[in-house]
Amino acid sequence: MSYIYALSAAFLFALSVPLGKTLLNSLKPLELSALCYLGGGGGLLIYKLLSGRAERGAGEAPFEKKDLPYVAGFTVAGGVLAPAFLFTGLNLSSSSAASLLLNFELVFTALIAVLFFKEHGGWRFWLAAFLVTAGGMALSFEPATATPGLVFVALSSLMWALDNNLTARVSLKDPVNLGIIKGLAGGSVTLCLAFYSGGVLPALKPLVLALMLGFVGYGVSLVLLIRAMRELGASRAGAFFGIYPFIGAALSFLWLGESADARFAAAFVLMGLAAALLLGEKHGHAHDHTAIEHVHSHLHDCHHAHVHGPAAPDRAAHTHAHIHEPVRHTHEHMPDSHHRHEHN
Structure with missing residues (x-):
C-alpha cells in the first residue's frame, strides 16, 4: 500500500507543473506559490473540520516539543523556498525541461538521508545518483534549454529534498495536521513576500484555480507521501515519488504542446533507468533494535x-x-x- 501512496502522490504533484505553467500567465511566481500552499493547507483544514476528525480524533499520534524543529524546518524549506524557486524557474524555462530536472530531488533526498539520517545507500543508489546527474546535465547544458531558470529548478529540488528528510522524521504523526501546518504557515509567509515585492490580489478565476491546484497537488499529495514515508523512509519514498517529473513532462507535452528533442529523450531514458534501479532495490541483514x-x-x-x-x-x-x-x-x-x- 505504501507504494500506491507514493505513486498517487507523484501523479497529483505532477499536475502542478503544466497547470502551474499555465497559471503563470495570470500570476507571479510568488503569488502562485503562496496560493498553492494556502490551497493545500486550507483545503486539508476544511476536510478535517467537515469529516469530524477534529472532534473524534484521527487515531494518530499528537505533536510533541521535540517535533517542532523538524516542523519548522520542512515548513521553511518545502513550504516557502522550494515552491518559490520552482515557479521562478518555470517562469524562465520550459515546463518539460523543468519537470525532468526536478529528478534531482530524488538524488538530493537520498544523499541527505544516507549522509545525515542513517539510511542505507548501496550500489543501486549510487548508480542511480550518477544516472540522474548525467541526465540532468544532458538536459540543462543544452544551449536551447540551459536557461537561468533551470538553476532555480535545481534549487527547488534541493529544498524539497531537505523537506522530505525532515518530514520523514515526524511521519508517524498525523499527516493531515502536518499538511495543514506546512500549507498555511508556508503559504502565509510566501503571500507576505509576494505583496511586499509588488504583488496584487489576482482575479477570481486564477485565484480559485490556484487554490484548487494547491489542494490536490500540494495538500492531498503531501498526505499520501507522508503515509508512504512511514513504511519506506525518505530516500525510498522519494524514489517512488520521483516518477512525478516523468508524469509532469508527459503532461506538458499533452497540455502545453511542448516538443521533445534527442537530448531531452536521452535525459528521460537515463532518469528512467535510475528510477528503475531504486524501485527494484532489496535490502536485508541482521540488525539490532534498541x-x-x-x-x-x-x-x-x-x-x-x-x-x-x-x-x-x-x-x-x-x-x-x-x-x-x-x-x-x-x-x-x-x-x-x-x-x-x-x-x-
Missing part, C-alpha cells in the same frame, strides 16, 4: 508484539504509547521509522 518508547498508529507485527488489555484492539490499527524491547533479528526492510541504523 529499547524505545514512543507513540504512533500501528498494527501488531514482529516489531509491535506488546500485550493489550481485554478491551484494546490487537488486529486493528490503533495509537498509544508503547515500548519496543531490545531485539536482534534478520529480515528485508526499508529505512522506515523503526529501521534507521548504521551500516558498514
